[in-house]
Amino acid sequence: xxxxxEIDGLHTEFxxxxxxxxxxxxxxxxxxxxxxxxxxxxxxxGKSVTxxxxxxxxxxxxGRVTAGTVMFDGRDLLKLTExxxxxxxxxxxxxxxxxxxxxxxxxxxxxxxxxxTLEQHRGLDPRAATQRxxxxxxxxxxxxxxxxxxxxxxxxxxxxxxxxxxxxxxACDPRLIIADEPTTALDVTxxxxxxxxxxxxxxxxxIALIVITHNLGxxxxxxxxxxVMYAGRIVESGPALEIYHDPRHPYTVALLRSVPRLxxxxxxxxxxxxxQPPDLTRLDGGCAFRPRCRLADAACAMSRPPLEPxxxxxxxxxxxxxxx
Numbered sequence: 001x002x003x004x005x006e007i008d009g010l011h012t013e014f015x016x017x018x019x020x021x022x023x024x025x026x027x028x029x030x031x032x033x034x035x036x037x038x039x040x041x042x043x044x045x046g047k048s049v050t051x052x053x054x055x056x057x058x059x060x061x062x063g064r065v066t067a068g069t070v071m072f073d074g075r076d077l078l079k080l081t082e083x084x085x086x087x088x089x090x091x092x093x094x095x096x097x098x099x100x101x102x103x104x105x106x107x108x109x110x111x112x113x114x115x116x117t118l119e120q121h122r123g124l125d126p127r128a129a130t131q132r133x134x135x136x137x138x139x140x141x142x143x144x145x146x147x148x149x150x151x152x153x154x155x156x157x158x159x160x161x162x163x164x165x166x167x168x169x170x171a172c173d174p175r176l177i178i179a180d181e182p183t184t185a186l187d188v189t190x191x192x193x194x195x196x197x198x199x200x201x202x203x204x205x206x207i208a209l210i211v212i213t214h215n216l217g218x219x220x221x222x223x224x225x226x227x228v229m230y231a232g233r234i235v236e237s238g239p240a241l242e243i244y245h246d247p248r249h250p251y252t253v254a255l256l257r258s259v260p261r262l263x264x265x266x267x268x269x270x271x272x273x274x275x276q277p278p279d280l281t282r283l284d285g286g287c288a289f290r291p292r293c294r295l296a297d298a299a300c301a302m303s304r305p306p307l308e309p310x311x312x313x314x315x316x317x318x319x320x321x322x323x324x
Contacts, residue, residue: 003071100161104153133145
């Protein structure tokens with residue numbers, strides 16, 4: 001299946017008082033139409049910065065994309081002018097931001113925040129835009145949509161605000177949606193509803209979906225493929241079932257061990273990932289996961305392992321021990 005989005009060798013840096021932060025360090029992956037790709041990792045691994053780089057939303061200064069290509073439907077997004085990129089955002093690529101309470105404008109009604117997108121990108125008049133907004137809120141499972149359009153973000157629950165964010169992302173029928181931690185701060189029941197909604201929309205409309213998350217339970221149920229990120233790089237990539245059944249990178253193994261499981265005794269202690277994520281201003285030439293890895297040896301300090309094929313087709317890992 002041809003790729004709708006293809007990221008190749010993406011580098012994004014931030015200039016800070018503490019030094020140069022390489023937040024995204026040579027990331028490459030693709031997403032096909034109708035496919036759900038999960039990007040997994042701890043906070044600070046580069047997941048969200050990669051997404052913001054694709055959307056050209058990195059603030060400059062202090063950040064900038066220094067290398068790579070982001071091909072979307074045959075166009076390199078990094079080479080578009082700002083007016084051209086504004087026509088892509090919202091219209092062809094929708095984004096569900098991490099925290100809806102800070103992403104939604106607190107002084108505008110829910111209705112205005114949806115209709116603004118429709119008027120800007122689709123040229124609808126206010127009446128038609130309002131009608132479409134009611135349809136969108138109905139599609140994302142919000143009751144009494146006409147009444148909700150008149151309300152403000154603080155009058156809605158966390159789950160409803162997240163649904164509004166999804167409605168805004170869907171407003172112009174985009175071909176790709178990037179969802180950055182779409183279930184953060186929601187209880188597990190609402191999490192499941194939001195994820196089922198997004199997966200259903202992806203399946204029914206053929207929308208490509210990138211889900212950024214640290215929740216490996218999300219990955220198991222909803223993703224087709226998984227990219228595991230650490231210190232700005234992809235350290236393991238492959239089909240979701242393959243990643244779960246045969247993880248090859250020690251970081252992926254550690255993440256899976258830290259997840260609560262129903263098949264373990266209730267008294268069993270969780271096995272957390274030891275140590276802390278690295279300081280990105282002080283990375284050396286070795287494997288960035290080395291200080292936290294139970295398998296690390298002298299070779300791991302000499303150079304960074306490349307992302308290479310392991311196991312079944314489509315599965316790759318950046319670890320000298322991955323093939324063992």
